[in-house]
Amino acid sequence: MPHLENQLEDKFRFLFAEHEPALRAFVRALLPTANDASEVTQEVAVVLWQKFGDFDASRDFRKWAFGVARYEVLAFLRDKGRDRHVFDADLVNKLADEADEAGPRHEAQRDALEDCLKKLPEARRALVLAAYAKGIRMDELAERRGQSAMSLYKALHRIRQSLLECVERTITRESLV
Amino acid sequence: MNNHWHEQIQRHMNGQSSAEESAALCEALKRDADLRALYLDYMNLDAALGEMAEAEATAVFGAGAPETTKPAQPLLGWHRWLWLAPSAASAALVILFCVIAEHRAASPSRPDIGELTSSVRTAISRLRPDMPPPIPAWMSPTAVLLKEPGHPY
Numbered sequence: 001m002p003h004l005e006n007q008l009e010d011k012f013r014f015l016f017a018e019h020e021p022a023l024r025a026f027v028r029a030l031l032p033t034a035n036d037a038s039e040v041t042q043e044v045a046v047v048l049w050q051k052f053g054d055f056d057a058s059r060d061f062r063k064w065a066f067g068v069a070r071y072e073v074l075a076f077l078r079d080k081g082r083d084r085h086v087f088d089a090d091l092v093n094k095l096a097d098e099a100d101e102a103g104p105r106h107e108a109q110r111d112a113l114e115d116c117l118k119k120l121p122e123a124r125r126a127l128v129l130a131a132y133a134k135g136i137r138m139d140e141l142a143e144r145r146g147q148s149a150m151s152l153y154k155a156l157h158r159i160r161q162s163l164l165e166c167v168e169r170t171i172t173r174e175s176l177v
Numbered sequence: 178m179n180n181h182w183h184e185q186i187q188r189h190m191n192g193q194s195s196a197e198e199s200a201a202l203c204e205a206l207k208r209d210a211d212l213r214a215l216y217l218d219y220m221n222l223d224a225a226l227g228e229m230a231e232a233e234a235t236a237v238f239g240a241g242a243p244e245t246t247k248p249a250q251p252l253l254g255w256h257r258w259l260w261l262a263p264s265a266a267s268a269a270l271v272i273l274f275c276v277i278a279e280h281r282a283a284s285p286s287r288p289d290i291g292e293l294t295s296s297v298r299t300a301i302s303r304l305r306p307d308m309p310p311p312i313p314a315w316m317s318p319t320a321v322l323l324k325e326p327g328h329p330y
Binding site: 021024025027028029032033034037038085087088090091094095098099102106109110113114117128129130131132133134138153156157160161163164167 | 183184187189190191192193194196199203206207210213214216217218219220221222223224225226227228229230231233234
């Protein structure tokens with residue numbers, strides 16, 4: 001029996017690792033903050049593992065995982081229903097459908113992002129990675145850098161927008177090739 | 178897409194939006210498919226940058242990466258039964274005591290305490306040397322004190 005359980009666990013780890021980036025992006029698209037998305041993604045991982053014994057191997061793991069994730073996101077949003085920054089369930093469902101359809105395009109964007117990040121000047125690259133470090137507080141980062149939180153956000157906005165443009169250019173160029 | 182929506186989406190991502198701005202973004206997203214596509218692209222970028230920053234931190238700090246840079250992993254395999262360990266240890270001890278007690282009760286070589294003490298008493302009584310016979314009264318060193326007055330021996 002432990003042997004069978006190990007096989008099941010290995011299979012789960014393999015499938016989960018393969019789809020984790022897409023799953024994280026999917027959950028992130030439906031929730032207002034990165035912390036909420038991180039919390040719900042963890043919850044989704046636990047639920048997927050708990051239910052993996054019942055998973056039909058002939059089905060698409062990604063679709064199954066996205067279905068579980070959508071359910072968990074909606075449950076999370078129901079609990080946070082009074083938060084005025086949270087989108088309503090109709091919009092969340094619409095975004096979930098479109099995020100699911102955009103899976104291959106988003107994967108191509110993630111691949112292109114690595115090169116685009118390398119093309120950034122070192123100071124901008126360091127700034128964006130520092131801003132995305134887990135547990136970082138933007139006001140603390142701004143203070144450390146000797147600038148206001150507002151100017152830090154503005155710098156980040158410019159970097160993200162330029163990264164998105166670079167990613168789009170890369171995908172367009174590759175699709176032409 | 179104009180810069181206003183780039184700005185609004187990013188403010189929403191950062192948690193900087195006011196309730197009014199969030200409501201306006203929500204309504205615009207419901208109406209505009211292109212805006213939804215842009216919003217999803219930004220969210221995908223956001224998630225990917227988070228992962229890249231995490232990978233960078235792991236590469237820099239290695240195994241000693243600060244706790245905040247490590248994602249919590251779902252409990253898989255035997256780890257998810259770890260909480261059962263104290264209960265299992267207690268149950269094992271109780272079972273062990275029961276088995277020992279039962280073994281003692283059922284053991285055929287266990288001597289009967291009453292029989293054992295009786296046999297020990299018998300053995301002791303057998304080992305006890307016979308008391309010497311009582312000496313005649315006249316041999317007693319105190320016999321002189323007991324003699325009747327006027328008796329000359």
